[in-house]
Amino acid sequence: MGASGKRPGGRSARVRDAVRQATLGELAEHGYAGLTVERVAERSGVHKTTVYRRWGSVEGLISDALELARDEPWPIPDTGTIQGDLRGIVQLVRSGFADPELGPVSSAFVAAAVQSPEAARALHEFFVARHDQSAEVVRRAIARGDLPDVVDVREVIRVAVAPVYYRLFVAHEPVTEQDADRAADAALAAARAGVL
Amino acid sequence: MGASGKRPGGRSARVRDAVRQATLGELAEHGYAGLTVERVAERSGVHKTTVYRRWGSVEGLISDALELARDEPWPIPDTGTIQGDLRGIVQLVRSGFADPELGPVSSAFVAAAVQSPEAARALHEFFVARHDQSAEVVRRAIARGDLPDVVDVREVIRVAVAPVYYRLFVAHEPVTEQDADRAADAALAAARAGVL
Structure with missing residues (x-):
């Protein structure tokens, strides 16, 4: 065993990251319909039987990639006005889907979730976190006295981003x-x- | 040939309707992921080679079912107020997806469209028609003087229904x-x- 064997989880974390990066790469190139455990194993350099044992299926790979994406910080705008902040959030969503690398991956998550209950649960958890993070701009507006404190902070976010997803x-x-x-x-x- | 042979398109229209009904039935029971040309052929009683020749694929079956759905009248509410009418439209969308028979079919259309460009085009055309039909409630409100005439009538409909689709x-x-x-x-x- 190498040096990483001294730190519990070190090798395991690297394997997980390699598989996750390979999942994202495959989704970017082939979408959800083209995602297979075999391709992810080959791309990551992790043995196929290991991928099957730890992730189980394509749905498991998607769910794990989403779980890691959920924990990543999101650049919540802070423009000084609630209008600027809300516009910033909705533009982030729009530009994310228009991005040639990020867009296909995000679209693949949406496509996976309408077909697989496991992916739907993972995407739901992702949006619970995303709504809560984004709602910070509404909480700040309430603190400044720009909005009444009875406002449902997460619902403002949902209503703001929904028309973009609806169109797409x-x-x-x-x-x-x-x-x-x-x-x-x-x-x-x-x-x-x-x-x- | 029977009597129907005297009316051009009579037999053809019956075949189309049988295939369409079979497509809807299969979607209700098995969703988009379970839809196959073979099953639709068997359920409709139309020969498999005929289905392949006229519809080509699962995507062709979906597109045709959507085209027929598009031309069906939709019960646009007329409550006398724009609030009542808009609420009525959004409740129709919500209850449609909650319906045990209609819901799975409508969900299958959405799922098909995120995977197949052909189904996406057909669903787009469906929504062009649906937005235009629904916008009648906004046009009536403008005519009554309840809303300014600069309002984008279709955008009011999009923004009204989008949060329901976003949640689902x-x-x-x-x-x-x-x-x-x-x-x-x-x-x-x-x-x-x-x-x-």
């Missing part, structure tokens, strides 16, 4: 920067009106 | 009647504020 994954329409700003502004208007 | 197909959260009403009210508040 339901109605299959393009999303412009203007569409994204308008979605953010609509959520803010509803929050100000006391609806959210 | 992205964040994988339950959707209550209250959630649906709140989504409708948020779109209305944004329209009144001049954002949409």
Whole structure:
């Protein structure tokens, strides 16, 4: 055993990271429909039987990649105004899906979750964390006195980002920067009106 | 040939309807992942080679079922108020997905479209028609003087229904009647504020 054997979990963590990176790489290139345990094993350099034993299936690989993505910090905007912050969040969502590397991976997560209950549970947990992180901009607005303190902070985030996802994954329409700003502004208007 | 042979398209229309009904039945029972041309052929009583020749693939079957669904009238509410009408539309979406027969079919269309470009095009066309039909409630509100005439009538519909789809197909959260009403009210508040 090498030096890493002295630190419990060191080798295991490296294997997990290699498999996760290979999963993300395969998703970026081939999407969810093209993801196989064999390809992830080959790309990661981890033996196929190890991948099957620890991750079980394609759904297990997706769930693990999402679990790690969930724990990564997200660059929550801090522009000084709730309008600027909400627009910033919705633009992050829009630009993320438009990104040639990140976009296909994020889309693959959405596609996996509509087909696999295990992936749906993992994506749900991801969004629980994401909503809570993003809601910080609404909490700050309440603290500044910009919004009433009865506002449902997570619902403001849901309503702000929902039209972007709706266009991309339901109605299959393009999303412009203007569409994204308008979605953010609509959520803010509803929050100000006391609806959210 | 029987009597139907005298009316051009009669037999063809019956075959199309049988295949479409079989597609919907298979989607209700097995979802998109379980849909095969063989099963649709068997269920419809139409020969497999005919189904392959006219519909080509599972994606062709989905697209055709969506095309027929698109042309069906939708019960647009007419409650006398824009709030009542918008809430009615969003509740129709919510209850449709909650319906034990209709829900799995509608979900299968969404799932198919995130995987197949052909199904995505068909679902897009379906939503173009659906947005236009639903926007009638906003046009009526403008005509009554309840909303300013600069409002983007289709965007009000998108923003109203988007949170329901977002919860169901992205964040994988339950959707209550209250959630649906709140989504409708948020779109209305944004329209009144001049954002949409």
